Amino acid sequence: MKTLLSNELLENIGRQSGPHRELVTRRDIKKYAVAVGNLQSKYVEGDQAPPLFHVALFWDVVGLDALSTDGLSKDPLLPKFPLTRAMAGGSRMDYVRDIYPGDWLTATRTLTNIYEKKGRSGPLIFYEVDMEIINDAGELVIKEKKTSILR
Amino acid sequence: MTFSQRSEPFSVLLGDKLPQREFKPDNVQLFLYNAILWNAHRIHFDETYTTEVEGYPGLVIAGPMIGDWLHQCVEDWLGEKGRLVSMEYSNRIAAYIGETLHCGGNVIALDSDSQEAQVEVFIKNEAGEIVAPGEATVLFVNKG
Numbered sequence: 310m311k312t313l314l315s316n317e318l319l320e321n322i323g324r325q326s327g328p329h330r331e332l333v334t335r336r337d338i339k340k341y342a343v344a345v346g347n348l349q350s351k352y353v354e355g356d357q358a359p360p361l362f363h364v365a366l367f368w369d370v371v372g373l374d375a376l377s378t379d380g381l382s383k384d385p386l387l388p389k390f391p392l393t394r395a396m397a398g399g400s401r402m403d404y405v406r407d408i409y410p411g412d413w414l415t416a417t418r419t420l421t422n423i424y425e426k427k428g429r430s431g432p433l434i435f436y437e438v439d440m441e442i443i444n445d446a447g448e449l450v451i452k453e454k455k456t457s458i459l460r
Numbered sequence: 461m462t463f464s465q466r467s468e469p470f471s472v473l474l475g476d477k478l479p480q481r482e483f484k485p486d487n488v489q490l491f492l493y494n495a496i497l498w499n500a501h502r503i504h505f506d507e508t509y510t511t512e513v514e515g516y517p518g519l520v521i522a523g524p525m526i527g528d529w530l531h532q533c534v535e536d537w538l539g540e541k542g543r544l545v546s547m548e549y550s551n552r553i554a555a556y557i558g559e560t561l562h563c564g565g566n567v568i569a570l571d572s573d574s575q576e577a578q579v580e581v582f583i584k585n586e587a588g589e590i591v592a593p594g595e596a597t598v599l600f601v602n603k604g
Contacts, residue, residue, distance in 0.1 A: 340492070340496045341496050343492070344495075344525075345493060345525055345528040345529070345532070346489065346529075347528075347532060359535075360528075361524065361527060361528045361531055365496045365498075368497045368498050368499060369498070370498050379502050379509075380499075380502035381501050397552050397553075399549065400527065400549060401548040402546060402547050402548075403545070403546045404545060407543075
């Protein structure tokens with residue numbers, strides 16, 4: 310089978326971004342919990358971070374000039390793929406330790422896999438990005454695996 | 461199955477339903493969500509651009525916010541009886557501002573040795589389509 314994945318592209322597997330260290334604040338937890346409509350007081354009061362708070366904590370804060378017309382910025386971890394239309398992918402999160410205001414967390418993202426599958430209407434490229442979040446004691450807090458699909 | 465480690469026994473049965481909850485986000489909520497992320501993707505706040513340039517029927521509800529509602533669906537049911545250990549989900553169909561979505565789910569597996577339950581969750585739209593399916597593992601333990 311003819312493949313879309315050149316060796317040069319596959320050499321990007323293993324590429325990392327980070328480590329990226331951020332402080333968890335009560336105010337950011339409150340903002341996040343309010344914005345998603347969370348009903349639990351421990352989150353709305355900012356006593357503990359709800360699951361998925363790490364999405365906000367580690368979203369890249371890029372400069373205005375790094376945003377394209379659609380408001381997106383390029384993910385520096387990703388190579389240029391021969392397919393560009395994104396399809397629904399999936400995420401898996403393992404929540405190992407709870408997160409509280411005052412915690413310093415460090416995230417490292419790794420491009421762990423690129424593979425091709427035959428879709429109904431042509432080839433599909435799958436890629437996986439793992440994010441590992443640890444605390445200052447080096448303990449695992451959250452492990453996330455995100456699978457994205459391009460067609 | 462009753463989780464006996466608890467001072468107040470908490471009973472969970474296979475097939476137990478999670479309480480359903482409605483979500484009707486407006487553009488203020490969508491704006492605040494993307495602001496806390498620092499997500500400037502125009503399809504979440506610029507209606508003219510979204511419909512005329514990108515061709516969507518309306519402002520697109522952010523995928524990870526829908527993912528968050530799956531988490532809330534599990535945690536609102538679980539309360540302080542345990543903790544969410546893992547969640548796997550995908551955003552299958554786009555949803556737009558103006559739509560009313562709802563969550564629900566049920567218990568699909570129980571393990572009395574590990575005190576864990578497997579829970580299937582979903583976000584559905586008004587047409588009854590599953591917008592985002594998910595599967596969670598919860599651990600029933602007393603939190604100190």
